[in-house]
Amino acid sequence: MFQGFPYVRPGQSVGLLGGSFDPPHAGHAHITREALKRFGLDRVWWMVSPGNPLKARGPAPMALRIAAARKVIDDPRVAVTDIETRLGTRATADTVARLGAIYPGVRFVWLMGADNLAQFHLWRDWRSIMNRIPIGVLARPGDRISARMSPAARIYRQYRISGRDSQSLAHAVAPAWCFVNVPLVGLSSSAIRAQGRWSVSAS
Numbered sequence: 001m002f003q004g005f006p007y008v009r010p011g012q013s014v015g016l017l018g019g020s021f022d023p024p025h026a027g028h029a030h031i032t033r034e035a036l037k038r039f040g041l042d043r044v045w046w047m048v049s050p051g052n053p054l055k056a057r058g059p060a061p062m063a064l065r066i067a068a069a070r071k072v073i074d075d076p077r078v079a080v081t082d083i084e085t086r087l088g089t090r091a092t093a094d095t096v097a098r099l100g101a102i103y104p105g106v107r108f109v110w111l112m113g114a115d116n117l118a119q120f121h122l123w124r125d126w127r128s129i130m131n132r133i134p135i136g137v138l139a140r141p142g143d144r145i146s147a148r149m150s151p152a153a154r155i156y157r158q159y160r161i162s163g164r165d166s167q168s169l170a171h172a173v174a175p176a177w178c179f180v181n182v183p184l185v186g187l188s189s190s191a192i193r194a195q196g197r198w199s200v201s202a203s
């Protein structure tokens with residue numbers, strides 16, 4: 001295994017929660033616990049992003065975001081990682097392709113809040129992500145309708161797995177996606193930054 005990459009056995013399922021985590025907050029921890037339960041995952045890896053390709057503003061330094069993330073979640077099933085920095089990838093399509101090659105036999109599931117499904121069609125090579133790994137979408141305040149009516153949701157509507165069958169997602173052949181209605185937590189990094197509770201200058 002590459003240094004700094006978490007260990008996982010072939011056949012196990014790993015949810016990938018990519019994010020700026022600028023800062024990490026209890027909403028991230030909440031959807032992680034819900035994803036472990038609802039999608040029957042063995043592990044979740046937080047992939048602290050070197051920088052979202054769609055965001056102009058650079059995030060706070062990686063080391064600060066990683067340290068803060070480890071304070072927000074303390075669960076043996078969850079790893080906080082800087083995998084994309086180690087791989088040298090930024091676009092999720094590239095990250096997912098590389099992880100598939102490094103971890104043959106591991107069942108990866110991409111995790112995201114409903115706000116990201118609404119924008120998913122703007123991501124680079126988004127169809128290649130859809131076609132490569134299953135996607136688990138977690139409800140977020142304000143984004144339920146726009147996510148389910150989004151271009152990605154409409155184009156891939158025949159590949160949607162009902163929330164009742166969410167346990168089958170990690171074993172499904174891509175394309176497959178599942179929206180789960182989890183209890184809503186109205187926290188966001190942008191609100192925390194706006195309140196001045198994360199006053200780290202951007203790198």
Ligand SMILES: Nc1ncnc2c1ncn2[C@@H]1O[C@H](COP(=O)(O)OP(=O)(O)OP(=O)(O)O)[C@@H](O)[C@H]1O
Pocket residue numbers: 017018019020021022027028031111112113114115116138139140141185186187188189190191
């Ligand atoms: N409260 C929440 N409920 C559901 N999903 C969430 C929540 N907070 C974050 N997420 C999801 O976690 C992932 C990483 O989020 P990110 O690090 O961008 O935090 P954020 O709060 O969305 O930040 P920002 O407000 O700056 O956009 C995204 O898929 C996002 O949709």
Ligand SMILES: O=C(O)c1ccc[n+]([C@@H]2O[C@H](COP(=O)([O-])O)[C@@H](O)[C@H]2O)c1
Pocket residue numbers: 017018019020021047049051052053054055090091092093116122123124
């Ligand atoms: O690959 C892309 O084009 C792309 C565009 C927007 C967001 N993403 C990824 O989506 C995840 C959530 O991003 P963010 O900044 O909303 O936390 C993070 O892993 C980003 O790298 C990826």
